[in-house]
Amino acid sequence: MTSPVDDLLAGPPPTRLPDDHPQVRDGLDAGEDPSQLAADHPSSSLAWAVLAELTLDGSAAAPSAARSVTAYAYARTGYHRGLDALRRAGWRGQGPIPADHAPNQGFLRALAALSTAAGQIGETDEADRCAQFLRDSGTSAEEVRALRD
Numbered sequence: 001m002t003s004p005v006d007d008l009l010a011g012p013p014p015t016r017l018p019d020d021h022p023q024v025r026d027g028l029d030a031g032e033d034p035s036q037l038a039a040d041h042p043s044s045s046l047a048w049a050v051l052a053e054l055t056l057d058g059s060a061a062a063p064s065a066a067r068s069v070t071a072y073a074y075a076r077t078g079y080h081r082g083l084d085a086l087r088r089a090g091w092r093g094q095g096p097i098p099a100d101h102a103p104n105q106g107f108l109r110a111l112a113a114l115s116t117a118a119g120q121i122g123e124t125d126e127a128d129r130c131a132q133f134l135r136d137s138g139t140s141a142e143e144v145r146a147l148r149d
Contacts, residue, residue: 012095014138017085017103021046025102045085046106048078052113053148056120068120075114079130082107096138105147108134112144 021044027037028050038047052075055067086097086107097104115130134141 012092014096014098014101015086015089015091015104016098016101017082017089017107019103020085021103021106024106043081043084044106045078045082045110048074048081049106049109049113052078052110052117056113056116065121068117071113072117072121072123075110075117078106078110079114082110094136099137099139099143099147105144108137108139108144109147111137112141115141 021041024037024041024044024046028034028046034047034050034054038044038051041047052071055071055074058067091097097108099105099108111130111134115127115134118124118130119127131141134144
């Protein structure tokens, strides 16, 4: 039998976002333009995360300030759209955000991209904070990068 103290120590339950943008995942799978998907579905973290990832991919060999700043802006937009969705889903600033739940992946991918882009522009505190946020959510940058495959 579980005592009330055990329940308090368990922490908040995992947050699973509703699947309110399946057309973005479907569009990306079909090869649609992520910029158009972001324009058509601006509250989708996934569309913004993919734009950030593509921009970061283009800057991997020789990052330019313009590409890094663009990726940062895309990633920050996706991050904030995801925070809004998490709060609407009952998340209160802590607890797991499972990466195996497809609707959570846009937020987590935006957070990972934000960490990378922040590091590229010298925002090391932001990069570290985002990496810690991923760990606190029950995942890692490596696990989230694997979601792209």
